Amino acid sequence: MVGPTDALVSELASIVGAEAVKSGALDRHLYSKDAGVVRGDVSVVVLPKTARQVAAIVRTAVAHGVPVVPRGAGTGLTGGAVPEGAAILLVTTRMDQVDVDAANRTAWVGPGVINLDLSNQTASLGIHFAPDPSSQAACTIGGNVANNSGVLTVWLKARPSTTCLPSNSSPPVARSLWPDLAPPTHRGSTSAG
Numbered sequence: 001m002v003g004p005t006d007a008l009v010s011e012l013a014s015i016v017g018a019e020a021v022k023s024g025a026l027d028r029h030l031y032s033k034d035a036g037v038v039r040g041d042v043s044v045v046v047l048p049k050t051a052r053q054v055a056a057i058v059r060t061a062v063a064h065g066v067p068v069v070p071r072g073a074g075t076g077l078t079g080g081a082v083p084e085g086a087a088i089l090l091v092t093t094r095m096d097q098v099d100v101d102a103a104n105r106t107a108w109v110g111p112g113v114i115n116l117d118l119s120n121q122t123a124s125l126g127i128h129f130a131p132d133p134s135s136q137a138a139c140t141i142g143g144n145v146a147n148n149s150g151v152l153t154v155w156l157k158a159r160p161s162t163t164c165l166p167s168n169s170s171p172p173v174a175r176s177l178w179p180d181l182a183p184p185t186h187r188g189s190t191s192a193g
């Protein structure tokens with residue numbers, strides 16, 4: 001497992017703060033796999049809080065010639081968040097802003113918001129975020145969108161690909177729409193776990 005250069009660690013720390021950069025051997029080992037069976041190679045783990053910080057991290061990665069792999073909660077089963085070569089692992093779990101517009105059945109969320117937290121926050125408003133994989137107590141909206149995840153309610157309502165739109169705002173970075181109860185018109189084929 002290849003560790004990061006001191007220069008890379010120090011540049012990342014100047015962006016997110018030293019406490020949000022993890023470069024020790026134990027941290028790199030712990031983050032080197034998701035819930036699947038494959039283990040990869042993490043050079044350094046960084047936990048940004050804002051989209052502006054994400055952009056700065058990517059610029060730094062390009063300058064150092066190091067790939068970036070995003071990760072939400074790491075509950076994926078297919079190794080999507082497992083880098084193949086030594087990479088910066090960009091973990092979104094601190095990007096957890098939620099802004100609900102109940103009248104328009106819309107929420108602006110950071111990619112690191114835990115799926116179940118969104119529905120818990122909106123329950124008193126009588127609305128619910130429909131894509132709810134069995135891992136919803138841990139997985140993030142960003143991971144849901146990237147994997148187009150969902151299960152039971154999805155068949156009645158909709159998948160992330162039909163309920164989430166990218167946002168240009170900074171932050172949050174995703175816009176989620178609650179669909180009405182009409183059955184989806186498309187037929188998806190991805191992960192119903």
Ligand SMILES: Cc1cc2nc3c(=O)[nH]c(=O)nc-3n(C[C@H](O)[C@H](O)[C@H](O)COP(=O)(O)OP(=O)(O)OC[C@H]3O[C@@H](n4cnc5c(N)ncnc54)[C@H](O)[C@@H]3O)c2cc1C
Nearest residue numbers: 072073074075076080133134135140142143146149150193
């Ligand atoms: C017990 C259990 C039950 C599960 N049940 C289901 C189920 O019912 N239905 C289902 O579909 N899946 C299920 N899964 C799989 C998994 O939970 C989902 O795929 C979930 O959406 C992954 O979210 P995550 O935040 O953990 O993403 P991660 O595992 O961290 O990442 C998954 C992929 O998304 C990418 N990614 C993450 N965040 C971002 C981002 N912000 N921008 C770009 N790319 C990003 C990663 O690079 C990776 O490729 C289950 C897993 C477990 C362990």
